[in-house]
Amino acid sequence: MSQSAYIRLVKESTVTSADLDDVKQKLDHYISMTSKTGQQLGWNYAEAAFPYTIVEKPEGKGKWFYLKGNNPELYKYMIVGVGSETVTVEESGQEREEHYIQVVLPDGATHGDKSKANEFCKYLAKAYQAKLQLFNGRTMYYYPRKP
Template sequence: MPQSAYLKPKTEDELSLDHIKSLLSYYMDITSKTGEQLSWSYSESAFPYTLIEQVDGDIWFYLKGKQSDYRMIIIGLVDSKLQIVLPDQSTHGDKAKANELCKFLANKLQADLTLFNGRTMYYAKK
């Protein structure tokens, strides 16, 4: 059964898939710089996915795993929330990486994050 996590920003101004893609690009950039400092290809371990865009719309996209430990994470917009979905074929590695990405995105968007286990983390400033 698929599992979902939700991010709900306080303002909907930053809630677009283009903005989410730019944040993921920023994440890939900072992890590659960390790898350069450590003389290690950390970016391949920190973001083992390829971003695949939907052809006929801009409601969702997915991250396809580059390694056998990682298969797929789907990211989309639903009812003014960002939804991160782990399909049935997702692995434990996908779930761990999705939790990490959810926390990163929630911090950058100042959003309330409902995790896959139903618990909520509040990153929005009060």
Template structure:
């Protein structure tokens, strides 16, 4: 059964998929830079996905680069941003999705409802 997490920004009008994609690209860049400082390919482990998008859709997905990671779907919903783990997702996908959701919620100052139903609030500070 698919599982979903939701990011609800304080102002819904401010959010779009381009912003989310830019933040994911930024996340990949900072993980790669961390790896360079450690002399290790940390970026490949911290962000083992490639971003795949379809024209005209309100969603895109992250496709896993190895057998431990398969797919995370990200799209817009009436609540804001929805992150979906389809049936074929692995435990690795769920762990990375939780990590990415927390990163996005922090950057967007959004309320995050995790896959297990728990809620994390981010303040304006």
């Protein structure tokens, strides 16, 4: 059975909505950061940190893309998509549109895929200052919260 993690863009996030191009830019920045770290260390860390190729299918245009692993024994694939849903604000009872980024581990994904997916989700949640709902159902808050 596939598993999903959600990066929810809440009111306190740096942006209230994101599209696939935004997510790809964040992943490109991640790749750039890790390659610079690798240069400083003197080895190809970028390939170990992001062992995937971004693949876009025509049927997923604007909604999702998938990351195909470069080493099929360790990393197979994961799907990254964007969407929105209507949520009820607890304090006021009003409804509002909440955008999210969803990372899906399909059947057949490896433990390496899950580790990398958790890493990418945490990076994206921190970059957007968002609320992260992990694959195991736990929630991490990367946005400033009221005491």
